[in-house]
Amino acid sequence: MWFGDEYWLVRFAFQRGLALLYLLAFLVAAYQFRPLAGEDGLLPIEWYVDGVSFRERPSLFYLVPTDRAIGIAAWSGVALSAMVVLAVPYWLPEGYATPASMLLWAVLWVLYLSFANAGQTFYGYGWESMLCETGFLAIFLGAGSAAPPFVVLLLLQWVLFRNMFGAGLIKLRGDDCWRDLTCMDYHYETQPIPNPLSWYAHHLPDRFHRIETFGNHVVELLIPFLYFAPQPLSALAGAATIGFQGWLMLTGNFAWLNALTIVLAIPTFSDGALAAVLPIAAPATASTPLYLEVLAVIVAVLVVGLSVRPARNMLSETQLMNTAFDPLHLVNTYGAFGSVTRDRYEVVVEGTTDEEITADTEWRPYRFEGKPTDPGRRPPQVAPSHLRLDWQLWFAAMSPTPRRHPWFFRLLGKLLEADEDTLALLADDPFDGERPTHVRAVRYRYRYTTPEERDETGRWWSRERVGTYVGPVSIEELRIREPQLR
Template sequence: MWHGEGYWLVRFLFQRALALIYLLAFLVAATQFRPLAGEDGLLPIDRYVEHATFRERPSLFYLVPSDRAIGLAAWSGVALSLLALVGAPYWLPDPYATPASMALWASMWLLYLSFVNAGQVFYGYGWESMLLETGFLAVFLGAGGVSPPFVVLLLLQWVLFRNMFGAGLIKLRGDECWRDLSCMEYHYETQPIPNPVSWFAHHRSKAFHRLETLGNHVVELAVPFLYFAPQPAAALAGAATIGFQGWLMVTGNFAWLNALTIVLAIATFSDGVLTAFLPITAPAAAPTPLYLEVLAIAVALLVVGLSVYPVKNMLSERQAMNSAFDPLHLVNTYGAFGSITRDRYELVIEGTTEEELTDDTEWRAYEFKGKPTDPEQRPRQVAPYHLRLDWQLWFAAMSPSPYRSPWFPRLLAKLLEGDDGVLGLLAENPFDEPPEHVRATRYRYRYTTPEERAETGRWWERERVGSYVQPMSLDEFEDRGPQRRRLR
């Protein structure tokens, strides 16, 4: 074997860690999918049904587009994830453990595929495809006292390689700041959802930022080739990847992107390496069942065939990042931060209970769970949980026009209606009763300097850029219809 003998313990740890990621993903679906993309969501599920075919984007919700089905699927996914987390298939005797494991992991994969394909822009992230690709391969790892098919571990390393190497390539081909090593001078301030450590990381020296940018290139462009090397080189490459992803988790909120990459890196280890450094022992495993070996080889052939377009894309000068090339998201292309924004823009949404608007009207801001609004609010740690609305507000703020975010006017209308589902996505609703008017203003945010923060206690300073949506009442929204709004 390429990486040494024994992978029972590697599989055991990998499955528990992946089950935890699935659990988070299904909890997010249970609490957020319906107000975002349900029957009466910001992007209603009927919109998905009307604009896609089942063959293009297969989902259970194409067949049953209802909130009841969404809730049932999400909470079923939570229950199945808990079974996987506690290793339920391992409780069964060996002739039944592997089939039970395959059924469990296949069910989770099918359920989550339904959410990703029906979630529209709110599920358009690279880590959704990566979870599906990883989850599909997990179906064929087996369980109980038998050894996992080694070829499946190689396929997991192949996912990890494309994730890391693709990210490295798109950076070199993208923003010039990756080539002159200055990108990290902007990244911590302008990333989608900063966390409490981001402010401190931003204020490190230029020399520190250049060194970490260079380190980023080494870990993403050189280290991945060692995933396929003999031990202990493969494990050292995996450890470097885990350390790199751990730093990203400490300094930012990227949902479960970093956590899932760490889970994939487990496949670069062997039982011998793990037992040498951890106070655990691996049991003697029986040979992999023949039927599982045959299935694993068939999956490997499928992956090889489906890898053609992702590899062509990865090597192309016009490389696209985070794209799926098949409706089942079996083999995908990945990448992150091919370009870095230099300025941070935020949308501040405010409401008022006053019916007549004057220059003295009192406006109160809605607070979100992750994205910055109040300059005095310390950035929050939310990852690996995924705040989908907050992420989309970061994208929306990049453009001065709300027309590029068709869900945004509907968000404002639901705030005027006092919609419980949408309000549940917020951290704070400043109104006991729905407001009479709402508006959205676009600001440019920057971190305070250490001197400014010592003096004011603020984490941010902000400058008003312009109106994003002028004050609107619910009657005005209804009178103007869904297609034409007085927006600018």
């Protein structure tokens, strides 16, 4: 069971899953990158170009920092991802399949690396680095009837191990509630973007929350060591990981983090294990091309060398999570929810068409797709898509003022200008494309309603105002306060 020619089906399934996630990621970039980090974005791309060197954060957009280049790259990524989803390299004559596959995966990696490195705060998530790292390794899996290099499958398991084990360690080190098994009392309510089942998960019995927190430690701290065990232990560990990630997908919106982790778990299986659950059988395979075997060994040596710092970090008492240790995101360190917030804060952005602000001014809220602005609105299902602005609003709301988030003032300016690209990132514009005269931002503390409260009011949330995030401001006043908005 340890030979590469028994992993053809594993490779095929892994490639289809990863290509689907690439497709989704490029679609998100096509619709969101320009208003967030394009030429006139909330964090303009010139800030990236002026702030770092190409060597520090290489990207095609460093060389061509234009919206046109961004659009071409995003839609090219969509088209190429679709080709890989359809297994186009497998259609080619033997001898061409593997080179074509390597070229396609290499272009996808370069394109997405460009977005990840140029996206600034809006691309500062661990799953961006994980997609880059996984996409790089996918270049060397081959295609057609040739067997995949088994060493590359081991490297993919190494990514999965660092993802899961790093998350387990950061939890034990980061917050007492993980050690006393109470973190899940808060998690479903305070996670960045709850989904339709989060309210119900929050109200499960306390005993269930203790058991699931303990189970989290088992899956993240013990199970990962079995990824490298012989079959069927490796497949059982992969199945446990998939089940764990499936529960997280059912009860929260974490972009494509969970889906990517599930895809990374596929290499823990063998063809025999997958054939039992997939309606496809592996064909007779040929030996791995010599040049691919050589390249796979070179990549393995590179990864081993680059793994030293991430491994030291993972075992360190001062462990960092979701950090890239090289500009190409080849080997990174991961982790999630090292600490869990006990209270949920939200920033509600409102506007008015009144020329003068008085106590009687009517303020109308802007509604974001993933934010619980309206207490009566059921939390939406958005994952595995990624609402990048909504995620950053969750981080911003943790602070009583937006001074650490310069993009927020630019957001207010865009709303005052009724900028179409920015408004497209929202779920609802209360002014139907017209310009408000003033906007403001109010900070609230949100909590889930109890079952009794929801039966009585129909609301999913209860909230109380805790402060003013940004007071009423016009576009002229905002430009004076924030010169970069001019």
